[in-house]
Amino acid sequence: MKRLLGIDVGTKTIGLAVSDELGWTAQGVETIASGDEQPNVSIEKLKTWIAHYDAEKIVCGWPKNMNGTIGPRAQSIEAFSKRIEQKVGIPVVLWDERLTTVSAEKMLISADVRRNKRKLVIDKMAAVLILQSYLDAKGSSAVSGGVLDE
Incomplete structure (x- = not known):
C-alpha cells in the first residue's frame, strides 16, 4: 500500500504528517508556509513530499463548526x-478535524512542551491527529489489504 499524507491547513502554516506503509500509524513530517500566505510555495512543497513518500492520497483537515455546519474557514x-x-x-x-488543534495543544502541554516550542509544532501535531483519525476509521480496509476508499 502506498502512503497517505495528512495536512492541517492553518492561516500561517500547514502541518504535514505521513502514514506508515501499512496504513496503521501517522507520523509528523514538517510545518510549511500556509496556503493562505503562499499558495504556490505550499503546493510545490506538497508535491515534493508526495514524490518522496510516493503518496496516493492527501487527507486534509476540514474545520467544520461544532454544530456540523460549514463556515467560511471550511469553505476556504x-x-x-x-x-x-x-x-x-x-x-x-x-x-x-473539529478539536484536533485543541487536542494537539493538550498533548503538548501534558508533555511539558514550552509555549514557544508548541507554536512551532502544533499544526504538525494536528496533522498527525487528523491522519491517525482517518486511518483508524478506515482501518478495517487497510488491515484486510484493501485500498482506503471513501
Whole structure:
C-alpha cells in the first residue's frame, strides 16, 4: 500500500504528517508556509513530499463548526484542497478535524512542551491527529489489504 499524507491547513502554516506503509500509524513530517500566505510555495512543497513518500492520497483537515455546519474557514479549505488536487494529481479527502488543534495543544502541554516550542509544532501535531483519525476509521480496509476508499 502506498502512503497517505495528512495536512492541517492553518492561516500561517500547514502541518504535514505521513502514514506508515501499512496504513496503521501517522507520523509528523514538517510545518510549511500556509496556503493562505503562499499558495504556490505550499503546493510545490506538497508535491515534493508526495514524490518522496510516493503518496496516493492527501487527507486534509476540514474545520467544520461544532454544530456540523460549514463556515467560511471550511469553505476556504475546500477551495484550497481542490487546487491541491488539480495541481498534484492525487485525490484529496476532506476529514472532519473539529478539536484536533485543541487536542494537539493538550498533548503538548501534558508533555511539558514550552509555549514557544508548541507554536512551532502544533499544526504538525494536528496533522498527525487528523491522519491517525482517518486511518483508524478506515482501518478495517487497510488491515484486510484493501485500498482506503471513501
